[in-house]
Amino acid sequence: MKIGIVGLPNVGKSTLFNAITQAGAEAANYPFCTIEPNIGIVNVPDERLEPLVKLYNAEKCTPAIVEFVDIAGLVAGASKGEGLGNKFLSHIRECDAILQVVRCFENENIVHVNGSPDPARDIDIIETELILSDIEFLTKRIAKIEKLCKGGNKEAAKELDFLERLLSWLNDNHSARSFVSDESEADYWQELYLLSAKPILFVANVSEDDIHATAENNKFVKAVSERAKAEKAEALVISAEIEAEIASLPDEDKAMFLEDLGLKQSGLARIIKAGYKLLGLMSYLTAGPKEVRAWTIPIGCTAPKAAGKIHSDFERGFIRAEVVNYADLLAAGSLAKAKEKGLVRSEGKEYIMRDGDVVLFRFNV
Numbered sequence: 001m002k003i004g005i006v007g008l009p010n011v012g013k014s015t016l017f018n019a020i021t022q023a024g025a026e027a028a029n030y031p032f033c034t035i036e037p038n039i040g041i042v043n044v045p046d047e048r049l050e051p052l053v054k055l056y057n058a059e060k061c062t063p064a065i066v067e068f069v070d071i072a073g074l075v076a077g078a079s080k081g082e083g084l085g086n087k088f089l090s091h092i093r094e095c096d097a098i099l100q101v102v103r104c105f106e107n108e109n110i111v112h113v114n115g116s117p118d119p120a121r122d123i124d125i126i127e128t129e130l131i132l133s134d135i136e137f138l139t140k141r142i143a144k145i146e147k148l149c150k151g152g153n154k155e156a157a158k159e160l161d162f163l164e165r166l167l168s169w170l171n172d173n174h175s176a177r178s179f180v181s182d183e184s185e186a187d188y189w190q191e192l193y194l195l196s197a198k199p200i201l202f203v204a205n206v207s208e209d210d211i212h213a214t215a216e217n218n219k220f221v222k223a224v225s226e227r228a229k230a231e232k233a234e235a236l237v238i239s240a241e242i243e244a245e246i247a248s249l250p251d252e253d254k255a256m257f258l259e260d261l262g263l264k265q266s267g268l269a270r271i272i273k274a275g276y277k278l279l280g281l282m283s284y285l286t287a288g289p290k291e292v293r294a295w296t297i298p299i300g301c302t303a304p305k306a307a308g309k310i311h312s313d314f315e316r317g318f319i320r321a322e323v324v325n326y327a328d329l330l331a332a333g334s335l336a337k338a339k340e341k342g343l344v345r346s347e348g349k350e351y352i353m354r355d356g357d358v359v360l361f362r363f364n365v
């Protein structure tokens with residue numbers, strides 16, 4: 001999962017991103033990740049990993065990860081190439097979801113690009129840039145499809161109708177995300193890669209004193225929540241400054257710090273959880289004496305597809321999956337005992353993975 005952090009200047013993006021990189025995972029364990037200064041890799045919190053490490057006396061523990069991309073420099077006019085805008089927009093295109101940081105703290109010493117915090121206006125500025133970029137893209141696509149229509153292509157005529165309705169929706173300054181299309185039009189989305197269609201999470205970045213703010217008692221948070229609702233998205237209340245403080249603490253002190261603040265978990269953990277939910281993701285586990293590891297897959301994923309996350313050979317040569325539920329395995333005390341009790345199932349190609357499955361794949365090479 002790759003999440004792009006966007007927002008106007010001076011809203012707290014770098015503060016949050018620095019907290020992310022400081023809390024970050026050891027990049028060397030994830031060779032498939034892009035290692036660049038604007039990318040931070042974070043472990044997905046998973047309380048099932050440690051008990052499994054103990055059970056197997058495993059040498060290594062590798063949590064699932066989320067990549068965060070710092071997409072600084074998205075300002076009004078970006079879609080017109082201002083402030084290197086187009087480069088930033090193409091970075092967003094590579095992300096699975098967008099996290100928009102919205103300034104909800106007042107501080108006279110920190111200039112706000114447009115005067116004072118105004119979450120609804122700030123969200124609109126960013127959304128408009130994404131929408132403008134999509135309009136440009138759609139207009140080009142329409143010109144191409146129109147040519148096919150002139151040749152009498154009926155399928156193209158249907159697509160053109162879809163594209164024109166979508167364009168008119170965007171022209172009214174609505175995001176593609178909020179466009180209601182017919183099920184029969186689902187395929188048309190595949191080729192569009194629209195920025196304003198990306199799932200979005202809003203982070204209301206509040207001051208340290210407001211970490212318990214809600215839409216009921218804080219007008220800035222209320223404004224973010226309302227916009228989030230309109231986009232069928234979630235709004236999380238976070239203080240980037242506090243996140244930076246948490247990230248700088250040794251692990252053993254983090255829990256106490258959170259408790260002192262009256263928080264159950266860090267903002268970062270909440271962002272990751274919300275990202276999983278937003279994108280319909282879950283984790284399954286592999287476990288053995290060498291390594292205990294969590295893997296991210298979409299909910300509803302079949303066993304061969306899940307195996308393909310480990311290696312494409314595993315998917316191609318998939319024979320079956322030996323599956324045991326995490327809680328069953330732990331209660332049994334070992335895989336052998338779980339097998340004796342008949343708790344380890346042999347599942348075939350059609351098997352739909354469940355959250356907390358501990359799996360061993362059998363495959364042909």
Ligand code: GDP
Pocket residue numbers: 007008009010011012013014015016105107110205206207208238239240241242
């Ligand atoms: P960016 O331009 O969006 O990357 O913003 P920065 O992360 O550089 O933050 C701009 C300024 O706002 C910095 O001086 C931060 O210390 C301050 N800031 C960021 N987050 C918070 C916050 O949660 N509370 C307060 N009071 N200040 C913050």
